[in-house]
Amino acid sequence: MFTRYLLLVVSLGLSLTASASERDAATIVRDAVNHWRGVSSESVMTMVIHRPDWERSMTMRAWTKGEDYSLVRVLEPKKDRGNGTLTDDDNMWTFSPKVNRVIKIPSSMMGQSWMGSDFSNKDVARTDDIIDQYDHSILSVEEVDGLLVYEIESIPHEDAPVVWGREVLRIRDDHVVETHRFFDQDGELVKKLVSLDIGEMGGRVVALRQRMGKVDTPDEWTEIRMDAIDYDVDLKDSLFTLSNLRNPRD
Amino acid sequence: MHMFVVLARLAWRNLWRNHRRTLIMLAAITLGVWAMIFMTALMRGMVSQMIADGISALPGHVQVHHPDYRDDPSIANLIPRSDTELSARFVDAGFVKWSSRVRVPAVITSEYESRGVTLLGIDPDSERDLTFVDYDAVEGRFLSASDDSGVVIGKKLAATLNTEIGKRVVLMSQDPDNDIADRGFRVIGLFEANVQSFEENYLFAGKATVQKMLRIGDQVSEFVVLGEDYRDVDAEFEKVLQLVDGNVEVKRWFELDPYLGTMLGVMDGFVLVWIVVIFLALSFGLVNTLVMAVFERVREIGLMLALGMKPINILGQIIIESLLLLAIGLALGSALAWATVQPIKDGIDVSIVSEGMDMWGMSSVLYPELLLSDVVLANVVVLVLGFLASLSPAWRASRYEPIEAITKV
Numbered sequence: 150m151f152t153r154y155l156l157l158v159v160s161l162g163l164s165l166t167a168s169a170s171e172r173d174a175a176t177i178v179r180d181a182v183n184h185w186r187g188v189s190s191e192s193v194m195t196m197v198i199h200r201p202d203w204e205r206s207m208t209m210r211a212w213t214k215g216e217d218y219s220l221v222r223v224l225e226p227k228k229d230r231g232n233g234t235l236t237d238d239d240n241m242w243t244f245s246p247k248v249n250r251v252i253k254i255p256s257s258m259m260g261q262s263w264m265g266s267d268f269s270n271k272d273v274a275r276t277d278d279i280i281d282q283y284d285h286s287i288l289s290v291e292e293v294d295g296l297l298v299y300e301i302e303s304i305p306h307e308d309a310p311v312v313w314g315r316e317v318l319r320i321r322d323d324h325v326v327e328t329h330r331f332f333d334q335d336g337e338l339v340k341k342l343v344s345l346d347i348g349e350m351g352g353r354v355v356a357l358r359q360r361m362g363k364v365d366t367p368d369e370w371t372e373i374r375m376d377a378i379d380y381d382v383d384l385k386d387s388l389f390t391l392s393n394l395r396n397p398r399d
Numbered sequence: 400m401h402m403f404v405v406l407a408r409l410a411w412r413n414l415w416r417n418h419r420r421t422l423i424m425l426a427a428i429t430l431g432v433w434a435m436i437f438m439t440a441l442m443r444g445m446v447s448q449m450i451a452d453g454i455s456a457l458p459g460h461v462q463v464h465h466p467d468y469r470d471d472p473s474i475a476n477l478i479p480r481s482d483t484e485l486s487a488r489f490v491d492a493g494f495v496k497w498s499s500r501v502r503v504p505a506v507i508t509s510e511y512e513s514r515g516v517t518l519l520g521i522d523p524d525s526e527r528d529l530t531f532v533d534y535d536a537v538e539g540r541f542l543s544a545s546d547d548s549g550v551v552i553g554k555k556l557a558a559t560l561n562t563e564i565g566k567r568v569v570l571m572s573q574d575p576d577n578d579i580a581d582r583g584f585r586v587i588g589l590f591e592a593n594v595q596s597f598e599e600n601y602l603f604a605g606k607a608t609v610q611k612m613l614r615i616g617d618q619v620s621e622f623v624v625l626g627e628d629y630r631d632v633d634a635e636f637e638k639v640l641q642l643v644d645g646n647v648e649v650k651r652w653f654e655l656d657p658y659l660g661t662m663l664g665v666m667d668g669f670v671l672v673w674i675v676v677i678f679l680a681l682s683f684g685l686v687n688t689l690v691m692a693v694f695e696r697v698r699e700i701g702l703m704l705a706l707g708m709k710p711i712n713i714l715g716q717i718i719i720e721s722l723l724l725l726a727i728g729l730a731l732g733s734a735l736a737w738a739t740v741q742p743i744k745d746g747i748d749v750s751i752v753s754e755g756m757d758m759w760g761m762s763s764v765l766y767p768e769l770l771l772s773d774v775v776l777a778n779v780v781v782l783v784l785g786f787l788a789s790l791s792p793a794w795r796a797s798r799y800e801p802i803e804a805i806t807k808v
Contacts, residue, residue, distance in 0.1 A: 239578065239579050240578060240579065253577065255573065255579075256505075256506060256571035256572055256573050256579040256580070256581060257504075257506045257515060257571065259506075259571060259579065259581075260506065260508050260513045260571070305567075305583065306583070307548070307567075307583065307585070308548065308582050308583050308584075309582075309583045310569045310570075310571065310581035310582055310583055311567075311569065311583060312508050312509055312510045312567065312568065312569050312583075313510060314510075314566075314567075331510075333510040333511070334510065334562075334566045334567060339510055339511075
């Protein structure tokens, strides 16, 4: 009788901690995504695309609002100036002043590279997939320089439109993602997003320099460098419309 | 009648008087007839196989589509009726096989690669034996039900994507509002196809699962019906026309795949051309032999004429000679053709040239097909044309002036 009671308590306790850690892991991920994005944000960033024999950089201005809206517009170099990308929920449009056309990115092109970088269109359009398409669990917690760092394993749901076997994120206590590693279904590391510089900007501690690259081609990577960022700015919904993508009014 | 018997006996004896000439001629006719029949059987087999493959490559015998589907096989052009409602009518129609499916272009992505493919949302039960995939030969397993959440892809595609059974892939397509519709699927089976491009281009998922993913409710892209014989599908066509109504397009396989349809038509014409061409070559030999036979026997023919034989009988005798020759040759040739087709009836493996064959949409095993009609055609053509060819030497022999002929040196 007593042993049975003990068993019950232990198993109950175990399941409680399990569900608690699950919720925690999911919360940590959600907070990290929201932290990086804010309720709304306006930023200037530089994207450096590096290849073994060339390198190019692009300066861009980006706006985000809520979970769905984002708009990115290229400032430099001159020949790409005005190229824009608008996302609304899972949909994505691009505009190029040279052809003067708004193009909706079809599903067949979602896996392709965004502006020639190591990010895919999907990476850009579906940032919040990580929140609701995965099961998260905490692998380990460690303390580095006085900050707790959670290592979280995210396994996509069975029917999630995600090809990875699992993803492992290292998220600091202050919601900054240190690394985001993508593993294939054999458990091999395929690509990773690493925060190389973390510092304060716009009143928040954020990743100032992030690098995305495939593991087996270390000479090829894309870096996003934050030049300026403002959080919780007042952005009108009209900013995130197709007509604004075509004819900037900002 | 009595005359005919005498003439036939004379002709028969004449044939074997110079047996070497006769045997050579017989060999030529036999070989020619054999070539006609044998090669035709091979070609027939090739075309049949091609059409069987073509039909198993999804068109079936009769198909129903949205009128614009064939121009733009996309999600926008689904059959504007409910699948269950239409299916209910098909169930009792007594077709050999029928099925409805969702067929849309999609993109499949693994961790490493992505490829454009044709996504087939099917009901595995009704689709059995309708597609080119043999369920039992699938590595892993085939779909078990319409709402199976797995996907079956070709071996070649799996190799390209660097994926395997048990792994997940992502399928992306569009819903009717042009929004992205995507979903993860687990690869449950790998199929092999006769035609390599099928392995790269087609993948199978459950119909209900695909309908849910594409947010199209109870709609499908096409209905497929299989009848008894691909050469005669009009009955099925009429029946389907009565079953469906409204804004749909009903087409037979040779309209859906005009290349295949034309192929069949061309083939039927080609067989005749082929037989005639071979015969032309053969007929020169035949005429030459008969002319020689006549020339050698000028004196003899002159003597017969002088003894009072009527020219018409001379004509008859020579014609009977050539017909006898032809008949023996035809019998031997036909028998030889049958004897050579028989051992290879179960297929000749031509996989050495399979890549080239693939280009034509053919598989790598060739099944010769001996049609009675082809044998009859070859025999009749040779007999009729041979008869015509022998007319000229026979006519010439019957027109000899007896005195001249006898004294001819």
